[in-house]
Amino acid sequence: xxxxxxxxxxxxxxxxxxxxxxxxxxxxxxxxxxxxxxxxxxxxxxxxxxxxxxxxxxxxxxxxxxxxxxxxxxxxxxxxxxxxxxxxxxxxxxxxxxxxxxxxxxxxxxxxxxxxxxxxxxxxxxxxxxxxxxxxxxxxxxxxxxxxxxxxxxxxxxxxxxxxxxxxxxxxxxxxxxxxxxxxxxxxxxxxxxxxxxxxxxxxxxxxxxxxxxxxxxxxxxxxxxxxxxxxxxxxxxxxxxxxxxxxxxxxxxxxxxxxxxxxx
Amino acid sequence: xxxxxxxxxxxxxxxxxxxxxxxxxxxxxxxxxxxxxxxxxxxxxxxxxxxxxxxxxxxxxxxxxxxxxxxxxxxxxxxxxxxxxxxxxxxxxxxxxxxxxxxxxxxxxxxxxxxxxxxxxxxxxxxxxxxxxxxxxxxxxxxxxxxxxxxxxxxxxxxxxxxxxxxxxxxxxxxxxxxxxxxxxxxxxxxxxxxxxxxxxxxxxxxxxxxxxxxxxxxxxxxxxxxxxxxxxxxxxxxxxxxxxxxxxxxxxxxxxxxxxxxxxxxxxxx
Ligand SMILES: Nc1ncnc2c1ncn2[C@@H]1O[C@H](COP(=O)(O)OP(=O)(O)O)[C@@H](O)[C@H]1O
Ligand SMILES: [Mg+2]
Numbered sequence: 001x002x003x004x005x006x007x008x009x010x011x012x013x014x015x016x017x018x019x020x021x022x023x024x025x026x027x028x029x030x031x032x033x034x035x036x037x038x039x040x041x042x043x044x045x046x047x048x049x050x051x052x053x054x055x056x057x058x059x060x061x062x063x064x065x066x067x068x069x070x071x072x073x074x075x076x077x078x079x080x081x082x083x084x085x086x087x088x089x090x091x092x093x094x095x096x097x098x099x100x101x102x103x104x105x106x107x108x109x110x111x112x113x114x115x116x117x118x119x120x121x122x123x124x125x126x127x128x129x130x131x132x133x134x135x136x137x138x139x140x141x142x143x144x145x146x147x148x149x150x151x152x153x154x155x156x157x158x159x160x161x162x163x164x165x166x167x168x169x170x171x172x173x174x175x176x177x178x179x180x181x182x183x184x185x186x187x188x189x190x191x192x193x194x195x196x197x198x199x200x201x202x203x204x205x206x207x208x209x210x211x212x213x214x215x216x217x218x219x220x221x222x223x224x225x226x227x228x229x230x231x232x233x234x235x236x237x238x239x240x241x242x243x244x245x246x247x248x249x250x251x252x253x254x255x256x257x258x259x260x261x262x263x264x265x
Numbered sequence: 266x267x268x269x270x271x272x273x274x275x276x277x278x279x280x281x282x283x284x285x286x287x288x289x290x291x292x293x294x295x296x297x298x299x300x301x302x303x304x305x306x307x308x309x310x311x312x313x314x315x316x317x318x319x320x321x322x323x324x325x326x327x328x329x330x331x332x333x334x335x336x337x338x339x340x341x342x343x344x345x346x347x348x349x350x351x352x353x354x355x356x357x358x359x360x361x362x363x364x365x366x367x368x369x370x371x372x373x374x375x376x377x378x379x380x381x382x383x384x385x386x387x388x389x390x391x392x393x394x395x396x397x398x399x400x401x402x403x404x405x406x407x408x409x410x411x412x413x414x415x416x417x418x419x420x421x422x423x424x425x426x427x428x429x430x431x432x433x434x435x436x437x438x439x440x441x442x443x444x445x446x447x448x449x450x451x452x453x454x455x456x457x458x459x460x461x462x463x464x465x466x467x468x469x470x471x472x473x474x475x476x477x478x479x480x481x482x483x484x485x486x487x488x489x490x491x492x493x494x495x496x497x498x499x500x501x502x503x504x505x506x507x508x509x510x511x512x513x514x515x516x517x518x519x520x521x522x523x524x525x526x527x528x529x530x531x532x533x534x535x536x
Pocket of ligand 1: 287292310311312313314315316317318319
């Protein structure tokens with residue numbers, strides 16, 4: 001009994017410690033971005049660009065694919081319900097609102113956490129266990145500035161962009177169902193899609209996606225940089241970064257939805 | 266061979282009563298070393314006796330459990346990050362595992378410190394990289410990735426990177442391990458040349474007896490986290506200490522026992 005108590009306490013302390021060091025890493029990263037340029041030490045444009053291409057451009061196809069099908073599925077599911085009320089045309093706002101507020105940002109973040117976050121954890125983890133991080137420090141190059149900042153900026157810029165595209169593709173998915181099988185008509189579908197959509201639906205989704213990007217970047221960098229124990233450790237870090245990012249994305253989503261849409265209720 | 270005068274020469278590295286524990290294990294147990302400007306100081310000792318750990322403490326990558334380390338007059342163990350980085354720009358380290366950045370080409374690895382810390386233009390840096398690679402016998406390998414070259418070549422690239430900034434002190438962690446005899450001699454000669462011509466101070470960890478005797482100004486023998494003896498190659502060669510003797514001759518019999526006592530071994534096997 002006492003051992004369970006002890007183990008729980010230890011886990012709790014471990015969690016607090018990890019969380020604090022992730023916040024410390026975030027502080028360092030932001031400090032470099034804000035102060036760095038005045039000291040003539042910014043992350044190289046080339047490496048930021050590389051990260052943007054990796055995080056953003058190379059995620060386009062999978063994000064587009066997933067959100068297109070998400071739009072299709074939501075349209076079909078809601079049509080099934082709305083048909084009984086004779087309100088099939090409301091499939092359009094149903095899709096556009098649920099995609100822009102929730103599913104676009106969340107699915108995009110999950111895809112990026114799985115594809116980019118894991119790769120970051122694996123890369124930094126490998127660098128850690130093969131002494132490359134130590135070598136950087138010995139060359140008087142700060143690993144946070146050199147490695148974390150470009151990854152952070154790459155994700156922070158590209159995840160909201162990907163989310164915008166996901167929103168568009170999701171709505172297109174709904175449109176395909178609406179026009180081809182529900183006989184709503186192209187113009188009417190588009191009109192209904194955007195009539196009910198307000199700016200807040202879009203920007204709140206984008207704010208969320210930016211927060212998800214920060215969470216993914218910080219979690220995967222922190223996990224990668226604290227890797228221990230050779231190749232096996234790298235494997236563990238990779239998995240861990242995805243699991244923690246997924247949990248954090250859902251928790252953040254819940255909190256932000258509460259702030260944006262539930263606080264006025 | 267005594268080109269140093271202990272009284273007059275400037276001490277660039279001083280390690281005082283350095284103790285380092287990992288958990289309960291005492292890896293460094295009261296190390297005292299003074300290294301003078303311009304000398305080639307060799308650290309010897311069996312594998313796992315803490316040589317790499319000692320180097321890591323001297324360059325400030327690890328913090329001691331107790332004791333002090335002065336690197337070019339600065340107390341490294343308590344230095345701020347910014348002060349530490351200023352000192353690090355004046356030293357170079359060639360890692361035992363090479364520690365090349367595997368997403369960068371050989372050329373980019375060597376040029377990284379120059380690109381980060383100097384305002385030299387691209388062409389100048391390119392020429393400097395070529396020169397450093399030439400020194401380690403790797404001209405023309407600039408565009409290969411670390412995954413495309415052999416272990417010995419990686420080691421030499423790591424060495425070229427370590428001396429890219431023309432540091433005042435260079436640390437070599439087993440620079441010739443895994444190299445063929447000819448390449449080993451080339452590296453030995455490079456270390457001596459850098460030390461003589463540019464008056465760099467060199468701290469070399471190595472097992473290679475032949476190169477130790479060829480390059481060392483002074484030698485420190487490490488054993489179980491302590492310094493057994495410090496002296497010139499001749500002093501070490503004629504040492505009375507049986508531990509040192511055994512190590513120098515590489516003999517099987519001696520106080521350093523590889524096998525445990527028969528009783529202990531039987532005890533361990535039968536639990
Ligand atoms: N980060 C660490 N954590 C725990 N033990 C370590 C660590 N680094 C080194 N050691 C231990 O310290 C001892 C000395 O290691 P090292 O300095 O690498 O030896 P060597 O003389 O072969 O270079 C080894 O037994 C090693 O297991
Ligand atoms: Mg070693």
